[in-house]
Amino acid sequence: NAGVTQTPKFQVLKTGQSMTLQCAQDMNHNSMYWYRQDPGMGLRLIYYSASEGTTDKGEVPNGYNVSRLNKREFSLRLESAAPSQTSVYFCASRRGLISNQPQHFGDGTRLSIL
């Protein structure tokens, strides 16, 4: 099983450029999440989608938008990239109906904004 797949794995952007990070899961999970990880920090929640058709802000949503395209896919968009958005981005999913189920993570996208 592929689990949670993120594309691309690496990306370099110039300030002001836009880009969309893609995430897809094949586990039929209801809930999906986007986190960012900065040096010396744990992961922080950007946005989440509890179920298909719903999205909500997390701890650090400014500068980002998301789309839950269908049950499998949850994309994260940077409309006008800023150097402060240089980070490693993780997508995760969870079944969502059973509280003790853990989140499953993708391998991350390393994004650098010059």
Add this chain to the structure above:
Amino acid sequence: AQTVTQSQPEMSVQEAETVTLSCTYDTSESDYYLFWYKQPPSRQMILVIRQEAYKQQNATENRFSVNFQKAAKSFSLKISDSQLGDAAMYFCAYRSPGGSQGNLIFGKGTKLSVKP
């Protein structure tokens, strides 16, 4: 709001020995879930072990075990018979019960080195 604190930025252990990583958390909830994730240099986030707060028994997964002290809001991870492959960042994480949000609140991590 809940917070998770890992007070040891770095730890080191000799191969085959035992090491304990500390984690404390702050919450007003009585029911919740706690997790330890491992992040090796490959950057993957790998679930190591999880604990439901309503369970008094400490969780164990092979060489990994936890010491869950609910009253003290402490959730430490013990790694026995340490192996070179255990070298990684370890993150403690908290999750509220129920609902459909289910996001994790992470500590800042502990970098574990294993000496041969």
